[in-house]
Amino acid sequence: MNAPRLSAVLWDMDGTLVDTEPYWMAAETPLIESFGGTWSHEQALGLVGLGLEDSARILQGTGVRMSTDAIIDHLTEDVMRQLSATGVPFRPGARELLASLREAGVKTGLVTMSMRRMAQTVVDLIDFDAFDVVVAGDDATRPKPFPDPYLQACEALGVTPDEVVAIEDSPNGLRSAVASGASVIGVPLMVSLTGAGAHTLWDSLEGRTAADVAEFHAAHRARVHTPNPAEETAR
The missing domain is CATH 3.40.50.1000 (HAD superfamily/HAD-like)
Structure with a gap:
């Protein structure tokens, strides 16, 4: 054959x-901290390659009191803003x-x-x-x-x-x-x-x-x- x-x-x-992974991490950390949580680099690496719904549920586990869709929208808009400012990395x-x-x-x-x-x-x-x-x-x-x-x-x-x-x-x-x-x-x-x-x-x-x-x-x-x-x- x-x-x-x-x-x-x-x-x-x-x-x-x-x-763009650093952009996602830069969006995740302040969101989690705004709800009083903490977020390490190792935790951020754990989201690499995950679907956004799974990632959102993990962020909810750190104390982010937002719906899954709201977290996805927030992170996506933040990363898009960074891309618009810097171009395609x-x-x-x-x-x-x-x-x-x-x-x-x-x-x-x-x-x-x-x-x-x-x-x-x-x-x-x-x-x-x-x-x-x-x-x-x-x-x-x-x-x-x-x-x-x-x-x-x-x-x-x-x-x-x-x-x-x-x-x-x-x-x-x-x-x-x-x-x-x-x-x-x-x-x-x-x-x-x-x-x-x-x-x-x-x-x-x-x-x-x-x-x-x-x-x-x-x-x-x-x-x-x-x-x-x-x-x-x-x-």
Whole structure:
């Protein structure tokens, strides 16, 4: 059986495409403190890659007396304000790789647990036509680490997961992408990805091109599609 060719690359947003995790932390801390609570850096790291509803419930546990929706709206508006003031804080090499994929004719999608208005703010600040589809937290039938967001993006693009590479920076995101059946690249930022299931780990996206992504995809799918000799003998 021939291994499928690369048709699309799906990007996580916060921490993968853009380094916005510090913006979320900067929004969380004063909100929690305004209700008399405390918030450590380690606690903030625990929210990396979580869906916003889950994050909001954790903040409620620290004493934030607001509804889940109100917390999500507050944090989202705060991060959007910071983005409007500073522009898009791309991770090293991310913009260049995204442009390389577009130039190569590879479909691209953004798969994020941030709200759609937040994702659209980031997309609108990119100075070229960056994505064919956006699946955001308020679009997903179930959040990461469930595979739903990635499967929804595949369906919207008209591709199958085995034609897709996903790029992620968090364990929850990796679990979601792997469970969808995509070939997955982990690019760590704030938390370790060891043992989280990535098919390969890249230290950085800097210097990477569409050809590098296609080479990884071809190698991974070839391994997946290579028959196990023991299984063949058993038949």
